[in-house]
Amino acid sequence: xxxxxxxxxxxxxxxxxxxxxxxxxxxxxxxxxxxxxxxxxxxxxxxxxxxxxxxxxxxxxxxxxxxxxxxxxxxxxxxxxxxxxxxxxxxxxxxxxxxxxxxxxxxxxxxxxxxxxxxxxxxxxxxxxxxxxxxxxxxxxxxxxxxxxxxxxxxxxxxxxxxxxxxxxxxxxxxxxxxxxxxxxxxxxxxxxxxxxxxxxxxxxxxxxxxxxxxxxxxxxxxxxxxxxxxxxxxxxxxxxxxxxxxxxxxxxxxxxxxxxxxxxxxxxxxxxxxxxxxxxxxxxxxxxxxxxxxxxxxxxxxxxxxxxxxxxxxxxxxxxxxxxxxxxxxxxxxxxxxxxxxxxxxxxxxxxxxxxxxxxxxxxxxxxxxxxxxxxxxxxxxxxxxxxxxxxxxxxxxxxxxxxxxxxxxxxxxxxxxxxxxxxxxxxxxxxxxxxxxxxxxxxxxxxxxxxxxxxxxxxxxxxxxxxxxxxxxxxxxxxxxxxxxxxxxxxxxxxxxxxxxxxxxxxxxxxxxxxxxxxxxxxxxxxxxxxxxxxxxxxxxxxxxxxxxxxxxxxxxxxxxxxxxxxxxxxxxxxxxxxxxxxxxxxxxxxxxxxxxxxxxxxxxxxxxxxxxxxxxxxxxxxxxxxxxxxxxxxxxxxxxxxxxxxxxxxxxxxxxxxxxxxxxxxxxxxxxxxxxxxxxxxxxxx
Amino acid sequence: xxxxxxxxxxxxxxxxxxxxxxxxxxxxxxxxxxxxxxxxxxxxxxxxxxxxxxxxxxxxxxxxxxxxxxxxxxxxxxxxxxxxxxxxxxxxxxxxxxxxxxxxxxxxxxxxxxxxxxxxxxxxxxxxxxxxxxx
Numbered sequence: 056x057x058x059x060x061x062x063x064x065x066x067x068x069x070x071x072x073x074x075x076x077x078x079x080x081x082x083x084x085x086x087x088x089x090x091x092x093x094x095x096x097x098x099x100x101x102x103x104x105x106x107x108x109x110x111x112x113x114x115x116x117x118x119x120x121x122x123x124x125x126x127x128x129x130x131x132x133x134x135x136x137x138x139x140x141x142x143x144x145x146x147x148x149x150x151x152x153x154x155x156x157x158x159x160x161x162x163x164x165x166x167x168x169x170x171x172x173x174x175x176x177x178x179x180x181x182x183x184x185x186x187x188x189x190x191x192x193x194x195x196x197x198x199x200x201x202x203x204x205x206x207x208x209x210x211x212x213x214x215x216x217x218x219x220x221x222x223x224x225x226x227x228x229x230x231x232x233x234x235x236x237x238x239x240x241x242x243x244x245x246x247x248x249x250x251x252x253x254x255x256x257x258x259x260x261x262x263x264x265x266x267x268x269x270x271x272x273x274x275x276x277x278x279x280x281x282x283x284x285x286x287x288x289x290x291x292x293x294x295x296x297x298x299x300x301x302x303x304x305x306x307x308x309x310x311x312x313x314x315x316x317x318x319x320x321x322x323x324x325x326x327x328x329x330x331x332x333x334x335x336x337x338x339x340x341x342x343x344x345x346x347x348x349x350x351x352x353x354x355x356x357x358x359x360x361x362x363x364x365x366x367x368x369x370x371x372x373x374x375x376x377x378x379x380x381x382x383x384x385x386x387x388x389x390x391x392x393x394x395x396x397x398x399x400x401x402x403x404x405x406x407x408x409x410x411x412x413x414x415x416x417x418x419x420x421x422x423x424x425x426x427x428x429x430x431x432x433x434x435x436x437x438x439x440x441x442x443x444x445x446x447x448x449x450x451x452x453x454x455x456x457x458x459x460x461x462x463x464x465x466x467x468x469x470x471x472x473x474x475x476x477x478x479x480x481x482x483x484x485x486x487x488x489x490x491x492x493x494x495x496x497x498x499x500x501x502x503x504x505x506x507x508x509x510x511x512x513x514x515x516x517x518x519x520x521x522x523x524x525x526x527x528x529x530x531x532x533x534x535x536x537x538x539x540x541x542x543x544x545x546x547x548x549x550x551x552x553x554x555x556x557x558x559x560x561x562x563x564x565x566x567x568x569x570x571x572x573x574x575x576x577x578x579x580x581x582x583x584x585x586x587x588x589x590x591x592x593x594x595x596x597x598x599x600x601x602x603x604x605x606x607x608x609x610x611x612x613x614x615x616x617x618x619x620x621x622x623x624x625x626x627x628x629x630x631x632x633x634x635x636x637x638x639x640x641x642x643x644x645x646x647x648x649x650x651x652x653x654x655x656x657x658x659x660x661x662x663x664x665x666x667x668x669x670x671x672x673x674x675x676x677x678x679x680x681x682x683x684x685x686x687x688x689x690x691x692x693x694x695x696x697x698x699x700x701x702x703x704x705x706x707x708x709x710x711x712x713x714x715x716x717x718x719x720x721x722x723x724x725x726x727x728x729x730x731x732x733x734x735x736x737x738x739x740x741x742x743x744x
Numbered sequence: 745x746x747x748x749x750x751x752x753x754x755x756x757x758x759x760x761x762x763x764x765x766x767x768x769x770x771x772x773x774x775x776x777x778x779x780x781x782x783x784x785x786x787x788x789x790x791x792x793x794x795x796x797x798x799x800x801x802x803x804x805x806x807x808x809x810x811x812x813x814x815x816x817x818x819x820x821x822x823x824x825x826x827x828x829x830x831x832x833x834x835x836x837x838x839x840x841x842x843x844x845x846x847x848x849x850x851x852x853x854x855x856x857x858x859x860x861x862x863x864x865x866x867x868x869x870x871x872x873x874x875x876x877x878x879x
Contacts, residue, residue, distance in 0.1 A: 425834060429837050491785050
């Protein structure tokens with residue numbers, strides 16, 4: 056992010072340097088010496104002083120040391136300064152010779168640490184001599200201009216720009232550990248600096264001018280510039296074209312070779328960052344061909360700034376080491392001065408970038424926050440489910456609890472220390488028990504609501520669901536007589552009678568007691584094979600404990616259904632199935648009577664023997680059923696056979712159809728020949744000797 | 745002293761036995777508790793270990809979330825709706841949360857996830873590139 060911001064500032068300054076010196080080049084010609092170039096020097100905003108005067112004083116202090124001939128350094132400074140930047144940033148553009156420029160930066164750096172004058176940036180539009188360009192003719196069409204800018208002292212940013220087919224070499228150098236806190240402090244988070252770093256096209260001036268976003272230019276446009284806008288633009292066009300084609304290739308490509316560019320992926324990263332941070336940064340220029348793409352081994356960050364670009368060869372006074380170790384005082388453009396409503400050249404055809412509003416990211420914000428909620432809910436819901444299951448296990452499956460007293464093997468594992476519960480997914484828990492008389496095994500399956508899934512949870516609000524525990528007891532083959540019995544609330548019982556095959560075939564709905572006996576609560580319907588079975592299995596105890604009117608009021612809400620049958624479909628025919636709703640983790644004791652039904656009914660049914668009369672009846676029914684089943688199966692088998700036959704026939708026919716006409720003809724001929732042969736009288740010839 | 749001690753011991757044992765028998769008789773008579781009071785119902789010899797049922801992939805409940813994720817992912821990629829791609833990612837998360845059989849479901853899920861990510865990448869990086877060209 057820091058880098059990105061720096062790039063933004065860099066390019067903004069570049070843009071400014073391209074725009075304003077050109078306009079001023081027509082005005083000032085007197086100081087045009089050989090080797091002079093336009094520099095933009097950024098300084099801290101002066102306190103209690105006119106910025107113009109401050110700038111002149113600053114430069115004069117430097118030039119005074121240098122300019123021995125004209126003693127009046129203030130006058131020469133005034134002449135050298137082309138423009139004052141007072142709004143978005145504090146600084147000035149000045150035409151300086153390389154020697155002077157080095158002095159300026161050196162001087163500024165030296166004064167830097169003091170509070171009064173912290174040099175921010177020296178932006179150098181080196182080697183673009185706009186004044187002289189117009190008179191030169193085309194010598195090298197390849198290289199246009201090489202503006203560079205740097206943050207003086209330990210941070211150095213060089214932004215190069217050359218050629219029709221090449222791009223900005225961008226480079227960063229951090230000689231010193233970045234004073235992070237300081238920079239962050241000073242950077243304005245809301246500075247609407249925008250920029251389009253774009254690869255130059257064949258007509259770069261057009262491309263450039265049209266690509267600078269409005270906010271940038273507005274941020275950097277001087278306040279008195281409005282009337283000059285048109286002239287500026289007219290000037291810009293030919294100047295840029297000429298500047299592109301006139302300069303010597305050797306010099307600039309040599310220069311460019313010293314700059315270390317960003318890798319293209321670095322720029323991509325920058326782009327990503329910008330999009331995430333709602334900055335309308337546009338493009339990533341392809342890496343410059345003439346630059347080496349090495350990266351610095353700086354440990355600061357993943358894409359730390361690459362190593363130092365060598366100083367431009369034109370400045371022989373430049374000393375790398377002098378600028379190291381000097382504390383940086385980086386200051387971005389003043390946020391207060393930056394807003395886009397500043398006066399700007401009105402005729403500049405600048406497209407305004409789409410304003411980065413929060414609304415355009417609504418989808419992303421909503422989706423990401425939903426994902427975060429989902430993740431949080433996943434863990435909390437998972438824990439809730441686990442807590443319920445553990446509460447159940449703690450109540451009914453630990454030592455000296457009801458299942459421990461009834462079964463010799465608890466849990467799904469074989470060892471002693473195996474966990475009692477088996478978890479399947481996040482919402483299904485299984486408890487297995489075995490080793491009891493009359494039954495082979497018991498499997499309790501707890502199906503919780505999908506609390507871990509936010510979407511299902513939301514759906515649960517509409518379609519109420521409950522946590523259900525299903526006990527499935529597989530009875531021993533010899534321990535269960537012919538029993539078909541189901542018990543459920545009215546609606547549920549009707550549905551079960553329709554859906555369950557064994558109930559539909561053997562049992563009748565709404566069985567009443569044999570003789571004026573106390574019977575189950577009104578809400579409950581009994582589905583049984585006969586009155587006898589129902590009367591014998593729904594005992595007084597069961598009525599008293601659970602199914603009677605009084606008890607059911609209390610326990611009815613946890614009861615869902617019972618289903619005992621010796622005719623269950625599947626490998627184990629004789630099964631007892633109990634379905635109860637689970638109370639929440641704190642009220643597990645509420646269902647202890649219901650759970651007690653499980654061993655009670657295992658024993659009851661294990662011992663139960665039908666009377667001989669009923670036995671014969673049920674046996675007849677079962678024989679009939681098996682007969683029907685057999686018949687059905689046979690029918691199915693026959694149907695399958697017929698289908699197979701039909702398919703075979705069809706395939707044969709198809710094969711025949713596939714035969715070519717020729718083959719058919721041949722076959723017909725053969726047939727005819729055979730028939731002819733048949734119709735001919737058989738003559739036996741005997742050879743007479 | 746030892747004689748006396750011995751006799752009381754015997755008496756106590758008898759006493760205990762008799763009361764236990766009485767309690768049994770009482771429980772079988774009234775049957776107010778549903779527990780079997782006669783003897784220990786446990787039979788360790790008949791204990792069978794748990795065998796997890798083998799489920800064929802067809803019997804598994806349909807993974808609607810995974811299916812929706814694939815649909816949204818494909819729509820997001822082809823029609824370049826970023827909302828669809830986001831929905832695909834969300835349904836991926838749901839499917840992942842509900843996953844029971846890791847090996848079976850992961851193939852489908854990873855495909856849906858790839859679609860979702862691809863849609864997002866083309867959406868965000870693609871459009872920014874386009875916008876740049878326009879500018």
